[in-house]
Amino acid sequence: MVNIKELPSKTLLMPGNAACPGCPETLGLRYVSMALGDKAVLVIPAGCSSVIQGIYPKSGIGFPILNIVFAAAASAASGLARAYKIRGLEDAQVVVWAGDGGTGDIGIQALSGAAERNENIIYICVDNEAYMNTGIQRSSLTPYGAWTTTTWTGKKEHKKDVPLIMIAHGAPYVATASVGFPTDFIEKLRRAASIKGLKYIHLHAPCPVGWRFDPSKTVEVAKLAVQTGIWVLYEYRGGVFRISPLSRPYAKKERRKPLKEYLKLQGRFRHLGEDDVKVLEAYIEERWKLYLNMEKTLGSKAT
Amino acid sequence: MTVKLLTGNYTVAEAARLARVKVVAAFPITPQTTIVEKIAEMIEHGEMDAEMIHVESEHSALAAAYGAAAGGVRAFTATSSQGLLYMHEVVWWVAGSRIPLVMAIVTRAIGPPWNIHVSHEDIMDQRDTGWIISIAEDNQEVLDLTLQAFRISEDPRVYLPAMVGLDGFILSHTTMPVDVPSQEEVDSWLPPRSPGPYVIEPGSGVIMGNIPPDEDYMRMRKAMQTAMRNAERVIMEVEEEYYKLTGRRYGGLLECYRCSDAKYAVVLMGTWAGNAKEAADRLREKGYPVGVARIRYIRPFPSMLLREKLGGMKGVMVMDRSVSMGRGGPLFLEVAEALRSKPSMMSVIAGVGGVDVGVDDISSLVEKFIGKVEERGHVYIDEYWYGV
Structure with missing residues (x-):
């Protein structure tokens, strides 16, 4: 387990970036910096982090960054990784930092290709559950019921489960994480960095602007997502699937906090009726059933 | 120098090998396909020391080649027609990034209706993108233009990507005698890729592409046009040097x-x-x-x-x-x-x-x-x- 006191104090995420108050992406980037430091090179497709970098010729981010068109992050990263392989830069870490739209919608084809070729990259999907940079439009990763500027009465479909799609690709490492649990995320990043091939980490990232909550509550909302069981932390590594220790207690339904505690903090769910809440609760049950079955089937050892 | 009987597409592959390209990312499309096949064969048989990225689309082909070039190695791709249109967004992105890169375009009609034969719609559609664009008359010139494209694209006065056009089937699938310089001859004339304007690598702190003030954006566009003007002279110089090596020159532009x-x-x-x-x-x-x-x-x-x-x-x-x-x-x-x-x-x-x-x-x-x-x-x- 990562000890927070042992983490480097130097961060590649500096003051003066262009993020909104309470931004989960800056939290995430700080943790990436703590986990990978100077070894990382970021590939960033269109999204909030295109803006967060700040205005040329300055930047609030100390990472080297290759910005790239929306659909091609995993492909540009593949090229970078091959170049480093040829040049013998063995410990370079090519890290894609892409949003949920850039991952699950427009970027999924390139990601699928990179996963099939098992390119040596760490792909992080920072999931704020909508197209926030363009003004809160739905993505395929927006959850059921959520208001967005293209789903005024709430989204009718459930969230696309991209990590499962990555497991289906046979990627050597797939994990879920949350900006509310930095030590878990950093540990997973470090583990990913030690593995050759395509590593996929799906980072849950509550967005105060898009989800309509107070910017001081980003971490609280992120934690509640895990504690209510609507976001499950797990790891899939070398064919073994296991629920992460921080999510483990919530395998038992009675240990979970009521979903309403999570929903009521967010304006995007304000319009939900009892039936909608039931739909989401049933979804949580169904997901947990699936993950626990996967754990059983895919040979996890209890931790 | 040896005379080989080569199709236009095999000539392209030969030029990529002689240029010591390190990363090739490509997706098959008629009539470009045999370029990809030949390069894959040369890499797998150890005749070419390069990485092949078998991407899932042309959009990714150019993005992957771009990533490799941004990572400091010589990169190459090839496409035609629909493929070129599909990667069009990345075509602009590469030029705007001022990254040296070479791409062969086997010219072909655009659908609908489906037509795989020669036409210049695809290459003419690229005129505003900021790429150097050349087009060959025969397979000998395919070789000469492709080799020269690397020198031109990598010249600090230019730093723009370069396309080499060859007519679909008429050149791509027609065998002609081609005078091929030896590896030593090419090496003496084409040095390994320089770091270029910048290299994205760990510790470099370089960021390519973040948002500039509008005036800087416009300044960068103007700089690309200046680089195009410079390229007129560079193309002549590179051709003259190539003439000394091979005895062939065509008159520049x-x-x-x-x-x-x-x-x-x-x-x-x-x-x-x-x-x-x-x-x-x-x-x-x-x-x-x-x-x-x-x-x-x-x-x-x-x-x-x-x-x-x-x-x-x-x-x-x-x-x-x-x-x-x-x-x-x-x-x-x-x-x-x-x-x-x-x-x-x-x-x-x-x-x-x-x-x-x-x-x-x-x-x-x-x-x-x-x-x-x-x-x-x-x-x-x-x-x-x-x-x-």
Whole structure:
């Protein structure tokens, strides 16, 4: 387990970036910096982090960054990784930092290709559950019921489960994480960095602007997502699937906090009726059933 | 130097090997496919020391090649038609990033309806992107242009990516003798890729592409245009050095065939220039003073050379293998602007979608054009569709 006191104090995420108050992406980037430091090179497709970098010729981010068109992050990263392989830069870490739209919608084809070729990259999907940079439009990763500027009465479909799609690709490492649990995320990043091939980490990232909550509550909302069981932390590594220790207690339904505690903090769910809440609760049950079955089937050892 | 019998596509693969390309990312499309096949074969058989990225689309092909080039190695890709359109967004991105890169374009018609034959719509569609764009007449020139493209693209005065066009099937799938320099000869002339304007690597702190103030964006666009102007000179220099190595040179941006004493010229690009040259020879036997000006570089466009070589002629006929819908033949429009329409001019749109155009077709077109000019003094025919 990562000890927070042992983490480097130097961060590649500096003051003066262009993020909104309470931004989960800056939290995430700080943790990436703590986990990978100077070894990382970021590939960033269109999204909030295109803006967060700040205005040329300055930047609030100390990472080297290759910005790239929306659909091609995993492909540009593949090229970078091959170049480093040829040049013998063995410990370079090519890290894609892409949003949920850039991952699950427009970027999924390139990601699928990179996963099939098992390119040596760490792909992080920072999931704020909508197209926030363009003004809160739905993505395929927006959850059921959520208001967005293209789903005024709430989204009718459930969230696309991209990590499962990555497991289906046979990627050597797939994990879920949350900006509310930095030590878990950093540990997973470090583990990913030690593995050759395509590593996929799906980072849950509550967005105060898009989800309509107070910017001081980003971490609280992120934690509640895990504690209510609507976001499950797990790891899939070398064919073994296991629920992460921080999510483990919530395998038992009675240990979970009521979903309403999570929903009521967010304006995007304000319009939900009892039936909608039931739909989401049933979804949580169904997901947990699936993950626990996967754990059983895919040979996890209890931790 | 050895003479090899090669198709245009195998010539491209040979040039990529000789240039010591380190990363190739490509997706198959007719008629480009055999380039990818050949390169994959050479890599797997250990004849070429490079990484092949078998991407899932052309959009990714260029993005992956771009990533590799940004990571500091020499990268290459190739495509055609729909593939080129599919990667169009990345075409702009690469040029704006000022990253040296070379891509072969096997020219082909665009659908619908489906048509895999030669046409210049695909390559003409790229004119505004900021890429150096050349186009070959035969397989020898495919080799020469491809090798030179690396030098031009990697020149610090340019730092723009370069496309090399070759006509689908007519060159791509036709075997011709090609004089191939040895690896040692190429190495003596083409050094390993320099770091370029920047390299994205750990610890470099370099960021490519974050948001600038609008004035800086415009400044960067202007710098690309300056680089294009510089490329005009660099192309000449690189060709001269290549001439010393191989004994071959073509005239830089524009090749002029029997132009010096000509009163009339045919302007065109690609393989059918061979037919135009033959037509010029035959017309001269009949007493018509005809020459051929073959556009070798669409970008940077040889405006000055055209003005210098053809400005004083009586008539210039431009043959386009594509159409700018609602306007006309794109090459014609550019040549007319370059010549300020001083000579009599005629735009011929022909050969679109692979429709065959032979020596007789061109000579009869020129003969009719000359007849009209002689009869009326000055003519300006801004669109004439030939063959359909």
